[in-house]
Amino acid sequence: MKRIPALLFLSIITFFYSCKNADSTEDQVYAQQKESLAKKEQKNPVNFLQIAGDDRRNLFGQTVVKGTIMNKATVTGYKNIRVKMLFYNKAGALVANHEDVYGKLLPAGQSMKFKARYGTPKGTDSVALSIMSAAAEEKK
The missing domain is CATH 2.60.40.3230 (Immunoglobulin-like)
Structure with a gap:
């Protein structure tokens, strides 16, 4: 019985940690695209x-x-x-x-x-x- 709350707690922490990593990789991709677009705009x-x-x-x-x-x-x-x-x-x-x-x-x-x-x-x-x-x- 004590294992169910502990398991639930670990799954919630894992879920929030994975969401945080997904957001940071999306931010990195956005920053890279913005940087390449800036180079293109500066060039022409x-x-x-x-x-x-x-x-x-x-x-x-x-x-x-x-x-x-x-x-x-x-x-x-x-x-x-x-x-x-x-x-x-x-x-x-x-x-x-x-x-x-x-x-x-x-x-x-x-x-x-x-x-x-x-x-x-x-x-x-x-x-x-x-x-x-x-x-x-x-x-x-």
């Missing part, structure tokens, strides 16, 4: 950044470009984001190009708005935006 920042925007002419004849840069990475933030803007006329010919660098840190999963004004030739009809490069956030 352009693949995780998206840009969208539009343009208009202001009263001074300048082309005003308003846009948003979105960070689709899940772990890594980026800074010093180089944006290239190509300006075209109605015939589709390239009439001007400009590059800007946005040094502010863009954390993972967030977006940043920007605005740029340029004196472009008359007849400028559209603009194409692209991300040239970025620097990954340094982890401490």
Whole structure:
């Protein structure tokens, strides 16, 4: 009769000990996956950044470009984001190009708005935006 409570007590301790080990191995696997994902995001920042925007002419004849840069990475933030803007006329010919660098840190999963004004030739009809490069956030 005394063996039943002792056996029950040992089985409960064994159960909790095995659950604790399962959680720690899951945590280790998660940490390894997160680390490999971070390396991938740091290696190819352009693949995780998206840009969208539009343009208009202001009263001074300048082309005003308003846009948003979105960070689709899940772990890594980026800074010093180089944006290239190509300006075209109605015939589709390239009439001007400009590059800007946005040094502010863009954390993972967030977006940043920007605005740029340029004196472009008359007849400028559209603009194409692209991300040239970025620097990954340094982890401490």
